[in-house]
Amino acid sequence: MRRARTLGLRLRSLFRSIRVDHELDAELRFHLDQQIERNIAAGMTPANARAAALREFGGVDQIKEACRDERRVTILDHLVRDLRYALRVLRREPGFSVVAIATIALGIGVTTAMFAIVRGVLLKPLPYRDPDRLAMVYSVITQGPFRCRDCSVSDAAYFELKRSRTFSELAAFGTQISTLTGAGDPLRVHHSAVTANMLPLLGVRPAIGQGFAPGDDTTGRSHVALVSDRLWRSHFGAEPAILGQPIRLNGEAYTVVGVMPAGFSFPNERRILMAPDVWTPLVLDPAYDANAMRRVVGRLAPGATAAAAAGELESLLESPIGGHLRDRAIGGKMRVEGLKTALVGDVERLLWILAGAVGCILLVACANVANLLLARGAGRRRELALRAALGASRLRLVQQMLTETLVLAIAGGVAALFIARWNVALALALVPENKLPRTPEIALDATGFAFTALLCLATALVIGAIPAITGAHVDVNEPLQEGSDRSTAPGVARVRSVLVVAEIAVVLVLLTAAGLLVKSFWRLHRVDPGFNADGVVTIQIELPERVYRTIEQRKALGDQVLRRLRAVPGGEHASVINLLPFGDMGWAGDFEIEGGAAPRDLIVGKPAISDDYFRALGIRLLRGRYFERRDGDGAPRVAIVSDIVARRCWPGADPIGRRLTMDSSHPDSWLTVVGVVADVRPSNLGKPPQPMIYVPIQQEWRPFFLANMAFLVRAVGSRDLVADGLRRAVHEADGDLPLSNVAMLAQLLAQSVSEPRFRASLFVTFACLALALACVGIAGLVAYDVTRRTREIGIRLALGARPRDVVGMVMKRSAGLIATGVAIGLAMAFALSRLLADFLFDVKPDDPATFAMVALSIAAAAAVAAFVPARRATRIQPVIALRYE
Amino acid sequence: MSKPTDLVQGTLDLLILRIVANQPLHGWAISQRLRLVSNDVLHVQQGSLYPALHRLEQQGLVNAEWGESENKRKAKYYALTRAGRRRLEEEAASWARLSAAISRVIETA
Numbered sequence: 001m002r003r004a005r006t007l008g009l010r011l012r013s014l015f016r017s018i019r020v021d022h023e024l025d026a027e028l029r030f031h032l033d034q035q036i037e038r039n040i041a042a043g044m045t046p047a048n049a050r051a052a053a054l055r056e057f058g059g060v061d062q063i064k065e066a067c068r069d070e071r072r073v074t075i076l077d078h079l080v081r082d083l084r085y086a087l088r089v090l091r092r093e094p095g096f097s098v099v100a101i102a103t104i105a106l107g108i109g110v111t112t113a114m115f116a117i118v119r120g121v122l123l124k125p126l127p128y129r130d131p132d133r134l135a136m137v138y139s140v141i142t143q144g145p146f147r148c149r150d151c152s153v154s155d156a157a158y159f160e161l162k163r164s165r166t167f168s169e170l171a172a173f174g175t176q177i178s179t180l181t182g183a184g185d186p187l188r189v190h191h192s193a194v195t196a197n198m199l200p201l202l203g204v205r206p207a208i209g210q211g212f213a214p215g216d217d218t219t220g221r222s223h224v225a226l227v228s229d230r231l232w233r234s235h236f237g238a239e240p241a242i243l244g245q246p247i248r249l250n251g252e253a254y255t256v257v258g259v260m261p262a263g264f265s266f267p268n269e270r271r272i273l274m275a276p277d278v279w280t281p282l283v284l285d286p287a288y289d290a291n292a293m294r295r296v297v298g299r300l301a302p303g304a305t306a307a308a309a310a311g312e313l314e315s316l317l318e319s320p321i322g323g324h325l326r327d328r329a330i331g332g333k334m335r336v337e338g339l340k341t342a343l344v345g346d347v348e349r350l351l352w353i354l355a356g357a358v359g360c361i362l363l364v365a366c367a368n369v370a371n372l373l374l375a376r377g378a379g380r381r382r383e384l385a386l387r388a389a390l391g392a393s394r395l396r397l398v399q400q401m402l403t404e405t406l407v408l409a410i411a412g413g414v415a416a417l418f419i420a421r422w423n424v425a426l427a428l429a430l431v432p433e434n435k436l437p438r439t440p441e442i443a444l445d446a447t448g449f450a451f452t453a454l455l456c457l458a459t460a461l462v463i464g465a466i467p468a469i470t471g472a473h474v475d476v477n478e479p480l481q482e483g484s485d486r487s488t489a490p491g492v493a494r495v496r497s498v499l500v501v502a503e504i505a506v507v508l509v510l511l512t513a514a515g516l517l518v519k520s521f522w523r524l525h526r527v528d529p530g531f532n533a534d535g536v537v538t539i540q541i542e543l544p545e546r547v548y549r550t551i552e553q554r555k556a557l558g559d560q561v562l563r564r565l566r567a568v569p570g571g572e573h574a575s576v577i578n579l580l581p582f583g584d585m586g587w588a589g590d591f592e593i594e595g596g597a598a599p600r601d602l603i604v605g606k607p608a609i610s611d612d613y614f615r616a617l618g619i620r621l622l623r624g625r626y627f628e629r630r631d632g633d634g635a636p637r638v639a640i641v642s643d644i645v646a647r648r649c650w651p652g653a654d655p656i657g658r659r660l661t662m663d664s665s666h667p668d669s670w671l672t673v674v675g676v677v678a679d680v681r682p683s684n685l686g687k688p689p690q691p692m693i694y695v696p697i698q699q700e701w702r703p704f705f706l707a708n709m710a711f712l713v714r715a716v717g718s719r720d721l722v723a724d725g726l727r728r729a730v731h732e733a734d735g736d737l738p739l740s741n742v743a744m745l746a747q748l749l750a751q752s753v754s755e756p757r758f759r760a761s762l763f764v765t766f767a768c769l770a771l772a773l774a775c776v777g778i779a780g781l782v783a784y785d786v787t788r789r790t791r792e793i794g795i796r797l798a799l800g801a802r803p804r805d806v807v808g809m810v811m812k813r814s815a816g817l818i819a820t821g822v823a824i825g826l827a828m829a830f831a832l833s834r835l836l837a838d839f840l841f842d843v844k845p846d847d848p849a850t851f852a853m854v855a856l857s858i859a860a861a862a863a864v865a866a867f868v869p870a871r872r873a874t875r876i877q878p879v880i881a882l883r884y885e
Numbered sequence: 886m887s888k889p890t891d892l893v894q895g896t897l898d899l900l901i902l903r904i905v906a907n908q909p910l911h912g913w914a915i916s917q918r919l920r921l922v923s924n925d926v927l928h929v930q931q932g933s934l935y936p937a938l939h940r941l942e943q944q945g946l947v948n949a950e951w952g953e954s955e956n957k958r959k960a961k962y963y964a965l966t967r968a969g970r971r972r973l974e975e976e977a978a979s980w981a982r983l984s985a986a987i988s989r990v991i992e993t994a
């Protein structure tokens with residue numbers, strides 16, 4: 001309290017300035033001097049004249065104080081006085097103040113945190129020069145049933161595109177995970193190869209050292225590298241002398257030529273959300289068009305639009321020079337998308353929905369506090385009437401009550417900053433890895449604080465306005481008369497009811513969203529992937545092209561690891577596959593069958609596996625046989641198809657012995673089907689099972705398809721021991737292989753649904769928070785109702801009403817409010833749940849079961865919240881109640 | 886010097902407004918002028934005068950400005966604002982009504 005008072009004094013001296021006091025001094029001194037002069041003129045000695053003047057003048061200080069008092073009637077003085085008064089009032093009712101402040105803090109806290117996230121991810125401009133002109137260039141591929149809207153382009157196509165005039169500059173990049181050695185412990189790093197013009201295009205310069213020289217990406221001999229600020233700090237000890245230091249990436253030697261600024265994380269776009277730690281020059285071959293592996297970013301020329309640019313790029317690929325490209329053959333459509341959209345487009349919708357949800361929480365919090373204030377305002381009518389009688393204008397009363405809510409809101413806002421900080425940290429910790437772009441740019445900075453401050457003011461206005469206006473509307477006489485009815489004006493009661501109805505409706509909307517997402521996640525979680533991941537330990541490795549050039553070398557490595565793996569105690573069915581289900585890589589393509597056309601819409605996964613793979617994953621054999629040792633290199637080529645392929649290609653017929661090929665250009669690539677296995681979902685539980693054609697890894701003849709391998713083994717004993725054995729088996733086979741992580745397959749499976757799980761848990765948290773707030777609000781309303789009607793209830797009890805009747809009477813009103821709230825909420829939820837459609841799996845946005853369940857649980861929770869205070873009514877002692885006034 | 890008559894609460898404001906209506910004056914001059922015009926009947930204490938002046942200034946009825954006095958000293962001069970003039974007219978009219986009524990009661994009752 002004392003602190004508040006000194007604060008007030010300081011404020012006053014600050015604003016009302018010393019100048020006024022100074023002028024006052026001068027003014028009074030002038031008066032005194034005039035009087036003295038006159039006295040002298042009348043014949044007094046100067047000393048006498050002065051004494052007489054002073055005597056007549058009276059106490060100078062009293063006059064000054066009186067003058068100051070007259071001046072003190074300023075808005076600021078009102079404010080200071082109101083603040084002091086508000087603090088006194090709030091301190092008098094600590095319970096009320098704590099609940100109100102905590103509620104506001106919660107509402108503002110989550111809103112501020114959400115603002116920081118939305119701002120960092122969606123609103124801030126990208127940290128590049130003139131970022132609105134930057135755009136990603138995608139190739140749109142439609143080849144048979146295969147469709148891809150954001151595909152890469154080939155090296156050759158990139159050089160064709162570079163002739164563009166609508167783009168003032170284009171740059172290409174690729175990303176991979178590499179093993180960094182030569183500085184401390186070996187480390188897996190996100191590694192991006194970029195053309196030398198990339199950094200100038202973005203308008204970013206290294207913080208230390210230099211970027212790539214223009215020729216670095218053409219000769220292929222400049223083995224230079226840039227490292228991220230993060231890597232520089234964590235791995236190089238933030239040593240400024242890093243320039244010129246040699247490092248090795250996947251065994252190749254590079255020289256560090258610069259450190260990028262902190263937070264620089266390009267390339268990152270929808271496909272790549274991991275911030276790179278190392279950049280090296282990308283060396284391109286203008287004649288290479290066999291594979292489309294390059295992603296392209298460009299800066300639009302002044303005046304050029306994305307649509308015009310896409311058209312121009314297509315015409316470039318169509319021109320005589322570009323016409324022969326394979327890129328052209330497989331679709332040739334180009335798509336240009338603003339870099340920011342490319343980066344955050346996927347999460348934009350969800351983030352806005354979440355922001356809306358958080359806004360709902362803030363609204364519920366505001367409604368709650370407003371309700372509390374209204375309830376309290378009713379108890380203060382006498383005080384307000386007294387003040388009005390003493391001459392306070394209505395405006396002054398409103399002002400004073402707004403000051404009170406402002407104090408509450410500011411206290412809540414300060415607490416909210418801590419909650420927000422904690423919330424942001426929590427969100428960043430819980431958000432699934434590499435699912436949320438631009439996380440480094442999320443921060444609670446000055447703008448965040450400003451937002452909080454604004455929110456405090458808005459909150460104070462919203463929650464203060466209703467009680468202040470209804471409360472200030474007092475009849476001076478009525479509440480002052482002893483024994484008059486203390487009930488609130490009917491208007492206030494109505495406002496409070498509306499607030500509670502609104503709270504219930506908003507909570508119902510949130511809870512419906514949570515219910516739908518939970519149900520969706522539950523269904524997704526329960527989807528059978530078609531294999532048994534429990535206890536399966538895996539390791540994924542990438543074979544460096546430099547070391548493993550031929551297919552024989554690759555197969556040999558696979559054999560060596562497998563041989564060691566089979567000896568690991570506690571493991572069984574050791575096997576290898578090139579494309580692990582729910583792993584890092586996935587390939588799909590078309591195929592042909594002998595004596596007829598394969599269904600054109602059938603895109604199949606084409607994994608190469610060792611013979612024990614199906615047993616390791618428990619994938620059932622439906623017909624024929626699994627692969628065996630005899631299906632080796634040189635033996636007749638065989639394939640096992642999944643159920644869908646069998647049914648679609650040879651409906652009603654026996655697929656065993658049929659022939660198919662996945663590369664009809666090679667005459668000896670025909671495979672004979674020897675078995676049919678159950679369908680699996682190898683990458684997305686939310687999608688239908690993927691048709692599969694499995695081939696024995698020993699019969700794979702294209703080195704490219706064995707660039708990645710995953711070894712897996714089913715642990716029957718200790719998983720840790722098996723994991724250790726797996727790691728050792730790979731290391732013993734080739735100690736120089738890039739590092740890779742051992743993972744449980746079940747874990748990879750769970751990671752694939754981490755996003756839906758995160759969404760569902762987020763909404764459940766929000767909804768529970770709002771529900772708790774609303775319940776407090778309802779309980780408060782009923783409790784107040786009971787207090788207000790103490791006398792009436794006492795009379796009823798005295799006249800013989802049973803406690804049950806009293807509870808029923810009190811509850812009846814709440815029941816009406818709850819029903820209204822639920823009805824309105826259902827209508828709102830019905831209208832809004834469609835926004836969630838994209839995020840739902842196997843659940844309709846208007847799922848009746850969810851709606852019914854949510855409505856019932858809210859009604860139940862609200863009824864309980866109302867019942868607790870209602871029961872108190874039965875304990876009213878008639879005698880005391882009648883004396884209550 | 887006879888005992889100065891106490892001023893009715895509120896009348897001081899009216900008197901001040903009236904006195905500064907002709908020309909801007911400083912506090913000293915206002916007190917002197919009041920004495921002079923009222924034939925030495927109305928004396929105002931500094932303890933009332935200055936707070937009243939500051940109150941009137943705060944209400945926007947008079948303007949205060951620093952100027953030079955007759956004897957070349959800086960003094961704070963008060964002048965009537967437009968709002969002050971309006972107020973003066975109202976107050977003067979109501980005073981006239983009141984005093985006339987009182988006189989009538991005293992003379993005729």
